[in-house]
Amino acid sequence: MQSVTVHLHKAFTGLIIGLINLAEASKRDSRIRWCILAGVSLASLLLIGYHTGSFDQSIHLPFLKAWADPTLYPTDPFIRLRYEQYSFFWFLFLPFARCGLLEPAMFVCHLCAVLLTFWATWRLAYILFNDSLTALIGVIVLAFPHLDLLGFPFIEFSLLNRTFALPFVLLAIDLYLRQKQLSAFALLGLLYNLHVLSVNYALIVLVGVELAEARVSFPKLVSQSARLAAQAFIFILTALPVLLWRFNSHLPIDLTLRTDWVQTALNGMLRHLLFPFSTEPYALATNLSGLCAVFLFFVAQWSAPSPRYKRALLGMVIACLVTLGFQALMARWLPVTFLMQLQLARVSGLLFLLCILSIVHNTAQALRDGRLKGSLALLTIGALILSTLSFMLLPVWALLRRKIHISFTTAWSGILVYLIIVILGAGWTGWWNPRIQIYPPASPWLDVQIWARLNTPKDALFITPPEKWDLYLPDWRTYSERATLAGYNDLLEVALIPSYLDTWLNRISFLIPGKLEWPTNNFLINRQYLAKAFTQLSDADLTSGACAYQVNFLVAHINQPHSFPVVYENSEFRVYELSCPVK
Numbered sequence: 001m002q003s004v005t006v007h008l009h010k011a012f013t014g015l016i017i018g019l020i021n022l023a024e025a026s027k028r029d030s031r032i033r034w035c036i037l038a039g040v041s042l043a044s045l046l047l048i049g050y051h052t053g054s055f056d057q058s059i060h061l062p063f064l065k066a067w068a069d070p071t072l073y074p075t076d077p078f079i080r081l082r083y084e085q086y087s088f089f090w091f092l093f094l095p096f097a098r099c100g101l102l103e104p105a106m107f108v109c110h111l112c113a114v115l116l117t118f119w120a121t122w123r124l125a126y127i128l129f130n131d132s133l134t135a136l137i138g139v140i141v142l143a144f145p146h147l148d149l150l151g152f153p154f155i156e157f158s159l160l161n162r163t164f165a166l167p168f169v170l171l172a173i174d175l176y177l178r179q180k181q182l183s184a185f186a187l188l189g190l191l192y193n194l195h196v197l198s199v200n201y202a203l204i205v206l207v208g209v210e211l212a213e214a215r216v217s218f219p220k221l222v223s224q225s226a227r228l229a230a231q232a233f234i235f236i237l238t239a240l241p242v243l244l245w246r247f248n249s250h251l252p253i254d255l256t257l258r259t260d261w262v263q264t265a266l267n268g269m270l271r272h273l274l275f276p277f278s279t280e281p282y283a284l285a286t287n288l289s290g291l292c293a294v295f296l297f298f299v300a301q302w303s304a305p306s307p308r309y310k311r312a313l314l315g316m317v318i319a320c321l322v323t324l325g326f327q328a329l330m331a332r333w334l335p336v337t338f339l340m341q342l343q344l345a346r347v348s349g350l351l352f353l354l355c356i357l358s359i360v361h362n363t364a365q366a367l368r369d370g371r372l373k374g375s376l377a378l379l380t381i382g383a384l385i386l387s388t389l390s391f392m393l394l395p396v397w398a399l400l401r402r403k404i405h406i407s408f409t410t411a412w413s414g415i416l417v418y419l420i421i422v423i424l425g426a427g428w429t430g431w432w433n434p435r436i437q438i439y440p441p442a443s444p445w446l447d448v449q450i451w452a453r454l455n456t457p458k459d460a461l462f463i464t465p466p467e468k469w470d471l472y473l474p475d476w477r478t479y480s481e482r483a484t485l486a487g488y489n490d491l492l493e494v495a496l497i498p499s500y501l502d503t504w505l506n507r508i509s510f511l512i513p514g515k516l517e518w519p520t521n522n523f524l525i526n527r528q529y530l531a532k533a534f535t536q537l538s539d540a541d542l543t544s545g546a547c548a549y550q551v552n553f554l555v556a557h558i559n560q561p562h563s564f565p566v567v568y569e570n571s572e573f574r575v576y577e578l579s580c581p582v583k
Contacts, residue, residue: 016367016377023133036136037122041115044143049157049434050110051472052103056160058475058489064090065481068097075461075550076483077503078490084497086246089161089194107438110159113167117155118142120170125357127177128309133368134361141360141384145432148352149290149324150273150345151283157433157471161195169202169350173316176206177309185231189238196242201347204323205316212315254337254498261498262335264505264516269491271521275331276324276345280521289389290348294321296393297355300362313354320351341496352390359393360384375411376400382415388422433472440474444572448555449480451568451575456482456553463545463578464555466511467531476555485549486511488530510545513537535560547580554578 026033053061063082066072067090073079096105118139125135142154156163168191175184184206192199236243266274272283297317301310327345330336363380366372372380376399383396395414399406406414426432440446445468452462461483464476469489476484486507494500508516512533518526539562545551554576556562558569564576 013373016373019136020133020368023131023136026136027132033122034119037115037118037139040118040139040143041111044114044118044155045111045436047143047434048145048153048155050107050436050438051157051433052106052438053440053474053478054470054472055158056492057158058469058478059492060090060160062475062477062481064093064097064102067091068094071458072481073477073483074459076477078486078493078500079477079483081493081497081500084249084251085493086196086242086249087161087194088241089164103438106159109164113159113164114155116167117163117170120167120174121353121357123174124170124177124353125361127174128313128357129361131361131364133364134357137364137381137384138357138360141356142353144385145388145426146352146356146390147286147289147388149276149286149293149348151286152346152349154349154353162198165191165195165198166349169198170353172202173205176209177312181227181231182234185235186238189235189240192235192239193242197343197346200342200344201350204319204344204347205350208315208317208319209312210315211319212311254341256337257335258337258498258501259335261337261494261501262331262340264518265491265494265498265501266340267521268518268526269488269523270495271523274327274340274343274345274495276328276348278521285389285391288391290352292394293352293355293359293390296390296397297358299397300358313358317351317354320347320354323347324351337498341498343495355390372400375406375408378408379406379411379414382411383418386415386418386422388425392418392421431471440479444570445473446479447570448568448573448575449474449476449478452480452482452553452555455568458482460552461485461550462553462555463511463542463551465531465534465557466508467527467534470527485545485551488527507549510541510548511537513541539563542578543580546578550580551578 022032022036026036062073062079063085066079066082093102093105093109096102121142122135122139125138126132129135146154148154168187172184172187172191175181175187188199188202191202272278272280272286277287294317301314323344324347330339363372363384367377380396380400383393387393435441452460458481462476462480462485464484464487466487469475469487475487475489476482477487486504490500490504494504505516512530513536519529520526535557542554542562542564546554553567554562554564555573556576558572558574561574562576564578566574567577568575
């Protein structure tokens with residue numbers, strides 16, 4: 001046993017030396033760096049997976065299909081919300097949607113986005129800390145699943161506007177720090193046409209840089225004013241297409257207090273996203289994780305980054321924290337609709353990245369200087385990689401602070417415990433599914449959607465189980481290409497477009513006996529509430545909905561029988577034909 005420990009010790013010491021040498025080589029040869037980035041991207045894909053048609057894509061893909069074929073979903077007012085989703089990103093996929101190559105095109109784009117994200121992360125880490133070892137360890141750590149304060153992973157499992165925008169946001173921050181401000185704002189303006197919210201978060205971070213490095217004097221004030229005017233001009237110029245789209249929509253900016261919207265839509269699904277630091281049990285873990293990352297960031301500041309960017313880094317982090325505090329106060333006491341629509345709390349993604357890179361830099365410096373070695377180095381790096389939630393780093397930080405010596409056996413045991421915790425936690429929550437699925441997996445739910453697409457007219461309207469949607473389960477509209485009366489995932493878009501709330505409430509009321517009342521602020525429990533309510537609908541309730549909205553078909557679980565004519569059946573679902581009785 002002792003000889004095994006000695007060999008492991010030597011192997012790990014060799015690994016650390018190899019990492020340091022590899023980091024130096026990557027600085028000299030860009031081909032080595034790109035090979036590292038490609039390997040990290042592949043590892044991330046295998047660890048996190050890829051899924052099509054579920055989660056947020058349940059909104060984007062039906063919108064895209066309606067742009068590609070305007071005759072789809074004619075009876076679904078939800079699809080008309082695509083005119084208020086100010087982004088040209090999905091328009092890039094229209095040719096692929098029309099020729100049947102949408103899924104492969106999205107997968108290739110996702111691979112490119114992941115690779116570019118790690119490339120931009122490497123650049124940002126290097127400019128902030130002037131250390132290739134920090135950049136190398138940083139991208140290795142971030143290849144593993146890590147969650148920010150709101151529960152979003154750094155690398156997500158599907159292609160979305162925000163995942164495509166992320167590397168360019170990081171690149172814009174990098175350019176700004178390299179004194180290429182006009183290029184940074186030109187890039188952000190172009191990016192504004194693809195994902196407005198991501199650019200808003202980048203602007204918050206850059207404001208933090210400006211305030212941290214501001215020097216007050218009249219000559220500097222004049223030059224800074226001219227520079228800011230030039231940056232604003234280039235930004236508006238490159239963002240003009242989406243700004244004109246927004247202007248021509250003739251929709252006013254909503255500055256009202258929509259408490260009904262907050263209570264129904266946001267508490268029904270997205271409370272943990274728009275109410276930062278919420279005390280709900282399901283959000284406490286990610287809240288604690290985010291706060292621990294911030295705490296460890298300030299601890300890491302004792303081992304300073306390159307002097308040029310110490311103030312800038314601190315300014316960026318403080319700007320993110322102030323924004324989170326503002327969102328929390330606004331959500332509690334003054335939920336102005338327009339400001340709530342901005343979802344400012346999601347700046348936590350950039351905050352998380354800056355904190356993790358700072359912690360990694362502290363570790364890299366200690367490894368290089370020989371202050372961190374042996375079993376403690378093994379445990380520290382293992383904890384960094386496996387710390388899906390940042391509070392898992394606290395025990396290691398306590399050991400390092402007290403300079404407690406531990407054996408290699410104890411270190412390996414600690415890593416094993418971390419791994420077991422991560423696997424059990426991922427299994428219990430159901431959020432980890434590392435399969436690569438370019439096309440949706442076969443299932444009875446997918447079969448009934450395909451049947452509807454092939455056997456019903458394009459203007460057919462269905463009543464479907466409203467809860468049938470989650471991280472890895474596609475919504476009804478996605479592959480049936482047919483309208484549904486209402487679904488739980490509609491709230492994803494209602495959170496951005498509150499004007500649709502009343503329409504959604506009127507339609508969902510036919511799927512819930514009695515009044516809609518969320519039992520909790522937990523979206524998992526609320527989804528179960530909708531599922532249970534749907535099973536309690538009588539034939540008379542369904543007929544009432546069919547008459548009110550000219551519904552043609554009902555999709556119900558096979559253990560939820562009804563007296564309507566059956567037109568399709570599989571192992572889990574039946575499709576019934578509905579009609580309104582002639583009076």
